[in-house]
Amino acid sequence: MILGYTAAQVRAAEQPLLESGPAGALMERAAFALAVRVGRLLRERRGRVRGSAVVLLVGPGNNGGDALHAGAELARRGARVLAVLTSTRAHDAGLAALVAAGGRVVTVVGEDGVPPAGAGGAEPVWLGDAIAEASACDVVLDGLLGIGARGGLRGEAAELVLLLAELLADDAPGGPAVVAVDTPSGVGVDDGAVAGPLLPADLTVTFGAAKAGLLLPPASGVVGQVEVVDLGLDLVGRTPAVARLERDDVAALWPVPGASAQKYSRGVLGVVAGTAAYPGAGVLTVSGAVRGGAGMVRYLGPPGVTAAVLSARPEVVAGEGRVQAWALGPGVDPHDRVQADRVRDVLGEALVQGLPVVVDAGGLSLLPGRVPPWVVLTPHAGELADLVSVRTDEEVGRAAVEAEPLRWARRARELTGATVLLKGPTTVVVGVHDAVYAQADGPAWLATAGSGDVLTGLLGALLAGRAADVLEDPTLAAALAAAAALVHGRAAERAQPGGPVSALAVADALPAEVAAVLDGRGAR
Template sequence: MSTLTWTPDAPGELLPGWRAADVAAADAARLATGVDLMAVAAHALAGRCAALLRERAGGVSGRAVVLLVGPGNNGGDALLAGASLRRRGAGVTALLLADRAHEGGVAGLRAAGGRVIRPHPDDEADLHHAADLVRDADLVVDGVLGIGARGAVRGAAHDLLERVALRGGAVVACDLPSGLDPDTGALSGPVLPADVTVTFGAAKAGLLLPRGRHVVGELVVVDLGLEEHLPDPALHLVRDGGAPDLPGPHVAVRWPRPWRDADKYARGVLGVAAGDDRYPGAAVLACSAAAASGVGMVRYVPADGRAAAVDPVGPLVLRAVPELLVQPLADVGRVQAWVVGPGVSEPDDPRVRHVLEEADEPAVVDAGALQAAARLTREGTLRRPDRLLLTPHRGELERVAGVLGLERREDAVDTARDVVARTGAVVLLKGADTVVLTPEGRTTVVPGGPPWLATAGAGDVLAGVAGALLAAGTAPGRAATLAAHVHAVAAHRASRGGPLHAALVADEVRGVVADALGARVPGEGLASGGAPVLWDDGARD
């Protein structure tokens, strides 16, 4: 299924998502003011269904619409939308897939001339017939379960979804694709991937999280006037610039830019403690990416306290970034941030110990330094975790959680949240999508790069970009979100649908940042030509 997009009328750089319980409470508060929310929801749903029928089937009148109807109000929404489509001339059949169905909805559909069928859950011929109706429909509306869902879809709906889950025609999900957990995005049992999800009142968090996003299709958020009844969102999703290879307004507004007479310290000086004899390339990639991200200067710190003259990695990083300095740990000059860990294969590498136990500067902690951060957390000697950005992929996260002695969780995002709570550091969890979690409780989902990005060295590039931002004074949570987005956009450019390798991604970073800054909306964020972000609070992303 396509990646998630959302309609332009949902403004802002970030799309907020809420927990189902918070939306249900806001629904109830709004209902108490006397608004017929279901009528508003069904009207909007019918409108989007009609538009999709026109796009895909050339019109509404005479087209076949099948409603999959569950026991609750979600089914009620679908039935009332079906009644509206019937009045516009569509042939509408409701399949009632539970032992009860929303009475007003059934009556409404019948009154409009729609057909209502209740397939018997144990009758093979009934289910077969229902599956045929679904397969032949121009449009299927999934109204089996909404935010009242608990676990995988059960009963006749389960059996039917299993038979039709791979059908090709248009599907509109009512509030959310049934079988998707509204809070976590977990998919249990068969799920009908939607072309469009019309969600009511507020986007549910699960629609924006990695596991859920790929079955949501285009997301339309219907305004039910819930704002004043909703608490803070559970998470945010970062928006691109209209296509995966265009940076979104989030970057334009927040990327630090130098003022006219800024020196290298104002731009940021980054120490890179990465690479060793086994993994020299990690150092090259991290340094190149940092340079492409606008850092003022890079100090490269070789392994083993070696002097520049004898370090074999130094000439490689110098060839990639001629302006950097190679300085052994004992002589390293002033830095404003660190990247530590990419391509570091020795667990007791003194560079790792220095950054994690002695330094005060913010640091990106990646790869070979992650387990050390976990071990030092356990021992109580990790220095100022609030300055740290941990960047594990899933496997590394599990190892970190293991060292920390955390309980095993099924969902990696939950594990990451536990690691944040235990360490006090920001965690950037790499995966198909990136999830950034901060100790203040903020969760941000950043849509990922192309699948080709799952390649050696991609993480080293990301670490370099994030390090450059930390060096410029951007707070760890914000740096993580910005870096992940720029990295993903750069990867889309490097790939153009085909294979890529990490150095190509690093090469694209500069152009992505330039485009983002060029597209910046005047009057928003920093003043034009203004100061870089210096130690912003980072509480908000």
């Protein structure tokens, strides 16, 4: 499991080390590890460090100091290192180390051509010259802002990053690799928000612990590969702000039948999905449940959709009966009165009986005022925006949700009481006690019609298989939702690595992905 912490938590954990060790020792350890990782990257790209070109984008804080000390180490190994200062201040010891190692230091001049006051002896250069140097090098280190910064980049730093990002985005392959120092400059360290221009990273080398914003969208889409440098921080007793499950974590959560299992003990899922206008939603939802491991699936719906479901999945039982959980809403048009009433009635009965429920798509508008946390909502950004807008006086649009997914997922949870799984390139899950998960396991190809229906069925199967546990421990609902998101995403990659994938292909890949997750684990 990858755990993300807030800036305040990391600072508090760093303080004992700062007080007990020599001045600058923690920065030197972080910078040396950064230099080692950049050196490895240079050897992968050029075959050696000596003769390579590295450009440091340096701001006034400790991230700039880390970049400067790392640049000094790389210069001692034979790299040509250029530090581009964008502020009146820079880390003095880091600057001295870089200059002593043979590195070059320049400062970006403003529109008036005058270097910023306090730039010292740094050579002034025009913004365009600095961008040309950065775009032609092997590795760019982004050390402009650190975890203490608030808001986005400003002034020359903002213009430099904006223009360089545009140039690198339009350039042919073979441009520089971008390495973010601790975090990409301009991302929300605690919430993953993006304020203003930033330079997307190929690699983020973060110190002490992963910062929460690195795991959360939209920042999670620009951090590249994240590697944590262990600085010996004591984070015991500090509740992480966000968690990301990995395969081993999911194996511990997944319901695995024992030798004496039968279909009822494995979990029976009831499904209300699909209408005459959207019959495929019923097929995809039950396919996600069957292929995801439900002991049995019962389907309730119009005769035509029922026929389509049974033709595609003859294992499904049509009609009412005993269930341990429900999956409601995919393909249900709230204006289709019969099927909408069926969703409403089943949901009301499930709440009375205390059964876990997944509610998706058309079912979201049929929710009562408050529901327990073992009801899991699975909206995309547009559906969540509608849900919040209907229940409040706030005018919320899809773009607002996409800009601050964590904020609005929390808001939806506050308004409904449910566990909320907000689908997206990085899926955010918010549960009781503000438990937050962020899963980024699927390829971009997973953004395809019907994939959410498969996820609803898969999560429903999980809830049915662990229904008693979820009712006893409501925090489990969020963990199971995150587990379903991981398996769903990896099944998409398994179905067609590197290429387009259909929703039904994702469902068909679920058994192999579940087997891979459970590999080496015994029965529960």
